[in-house]
Amino acid sequence: AQSVTQLDSQVPVFEEAPVELRCNYSSSVSVYLFWYVQYPNQGLQLLLKYLSGSTLVKGINGFEAEFNKSQTSFHLRKPSVHISDTAEYFCAVSRAGNQFYFGTGTSLTVIP
């Protein structure tokens, strides 16, 4: 079975500072990895995904994530955050076409 752990439930960071949101997963088979962002009262928006190939994945809004198989991690990073990045971020893992398993989410708050 797959599971996803997001260790940080809340991450406050000053505007223009770098940020890393951590995600670890457990799975006995190859999986696909995703990061989603959710703004208040809205659905999920895909930030980026890792399916195969290069372990460094670039997404929208300047975010990127690196797949580390040995550490079973898929941490999300951004070198300089903006106020508009304040949102809830979810890491998810799935196998092809099957249901997603979501982490508990990380609330990112960007402080002016």
Next chain:
Amino acid sequence: GAVVSQHPSWVICKSGTSVKIECRSLDFQATTMFWYRQFPKQSLMLMATSNEGSKATYEQGVEKDKFLINHASLTLSTLTVTSAHPEDSSFYICSAVPLGNEQFFGPGTRLTVL
């Protein structure tokens, strides 16, 4: 990109009534759709997997007689919350899977039961 819509976006109803939520894939066909619910400040919890032309598969602890799912076509799945009660108030999100390995999520439906 693929677009998934949900209707309504927000519904308020009295306790005891039934509410139907629609999930549509607008520009692709989806043999599989998923229904999630999300409580405030929490993650998404998978409720059921909806397959076109067959019965839905419910996750453990989800009452199938209370949350009726119908996947009548390749572009439409519906979730009906029967005899809704205040504890059913939540944010319901669907997703659809075209061929491949990525889910596309709807914008969600906020259900408030008074």
